[in-house]
Amino acid sequence: MILVTGGTGLVGGHLLLRLAGTTPVRALYRNKANIDKTRKLFIRHGRQTAFESIEWVHGDIIDIPALEEAFAGVTYVYHCAANVSFDPADEIILRKTNIEGTANMVNCALAFGVEKFCHVSSIAALGDPLVSGGVITEETDWNPEVNHSDYQITKYGAEMEVWRAWQEGLNVVIVNPGLIFGGGYGDQGSGAVLKSVKKGQMFYTTGTCGIVAVEDVVEIMVRLMQSDINGARYTVIAENINYKDLLDTISVGMGKKGPSIEASKLMLAVGWRIDWLLSKLLHRKRQLTRHMAKSAYSTNPFDNSKIVNELDYKFKDMRPYLKELAAEYLTE
Template sequence: MILITGGTGLVGGHLLLKLAEGNTPLRAIYRNKQNIDKTRQLFSRYSKQEQFATIEWVPADINDIPALEEAFTGVTHVYHCAANVSFDPRDEEVLRKVNIEGTANMVNLSLAFGIQKFCHVSSIAALGDPVVPGSTITEETEWNPEAYHSDYQITKYGAEMEVWRGWQEGLNVVIVNPGLIFGPGYWNQGSGAVFKAVKRGQYFYTLGNCGIIAVEDVVNVMIQLTDSNINGERYTLVAENITFKTMLDTIAAGMDKSGPVMYTSKPLMSFAWRFDWLLSRLLMRKRLLTKHMAHSAYTTEPFDNSKIKQVLGYTFTDMKPYLKELAPEYTKY
């Protein structure tokens, strides 16, 4: 029996889609029953309704220990995909609760139930900080606690610390650190915001870099690592380092729209995130642009994927054609 958290999200949903091709029973936990429809629709997209029916859906929360204990019964492998993603400083408490405490609960129960392998979905946000600006980031780049990090980065790093604790206590683990993940479905989550911005008309751009990857690649690597004898390792999953301008232009081309034409300078961006902070206070709404988002728009450090290529000999999806083909699907959403 395989247990999956986050099965109503982009990675978890596509992971279920791939795992359902096998013969091992699947169990996925959920908090909101309505969200299961997103994964049902994904299976329907590929005409795999029969495989979807084989999944056992269990109501549970990764911070609800009694419910999790029931979900762990009979489980041999765990894929922990659930996480909270937010760059709004006001979400610090929920980020810590879900990303750190929730992961700690998953690790503790995996140890208690003798789980054979634990695969944790982290993020490139949890990788280290280069000493020299612009230098390549690898799995060995050290985390600098003195450097500026968003609450999301801190909690994803904290989640990894919980996984490493479990490893030290005897749990077999692998960690994947994907970049910005693109894929069909779940348009209201994650990278769907990029498609939404382009569709509405994204006029501004920066020349910062972004590590991106197709969800199918993330899922394939996760399964291969979990099925292998590899233990106590983490892997950067980035198919391509691309400028934000190129990424937006590519998606815009797929939508038959014009790409961004106005370069946003750092001083202007600095003013913009502060102005957004003020508006969020006055209008009592979520932040649309935070200090971290503004800072990330100008980062140029590339991510190195050579470790996973050497270990698995994996060939990643060419992202520009992938994005261009994916873009029209969002316009139909």
């Protein structure tokens, strides 16, 4: 039996699409209404029968009794569940879900004799290059003196729990995806990028980011779990792309005009401070934080050669993929 957490999210949903119907799969969920997103994903791919084969178990990764029920008879675990937020006000829930939740998962995996555990981390948990523009690899050291966001800190902390379990005898692999694009979950992750372009994104920055298709993330996870690889982590990106190019490509797919105004560092510095003030006055979530403003101009490239070489893997060409995804987004 395979256990998947985060099965109502982008990565977990597409992972279930990849696994269901070929092997017994159990998926953990918190809100039953969210299962409908994954059901629609299966319907879109003509795999309704496969969806019905999934065993859904109500629970939460911070609820140990519920996890004990979910882990019964499980041999392999894909831990995709996480809280993603760049709002400093969410620090407590980020720590609770990402660090404590992952600790619960690996502790249960050890207690129930799980054979192998795959943890979905993020490039946000990779290290800090010594110089601006330096290449980031799996071996780049994490610098605790750098001012990281709460999300970065909690994803790094989650990895520490996985490595601790590995030292205690659990077979593990970790994937560190970049910005993940995929269909079916337009309100999550990269869906915010698609949404902004659809609404008419006017601004861009000159920073870069690592991007990847969700199908590649899922395929790599499955191959790593089926391999003899143990105690390793991998940067999972198809390519590094500047934000202007990314937004222009999506705009073409939507038949819209691309952004034409560069948001300067000064503009972003003023912007995140105004956003902070508005969040206090209006009691709303932050839309632009200091870390978001800083990352918008980061040009540190990520190196994917480790996963490419070890699995002889060829990533999807992201330009046509993004255009097709953008066109589909308009119809969702």
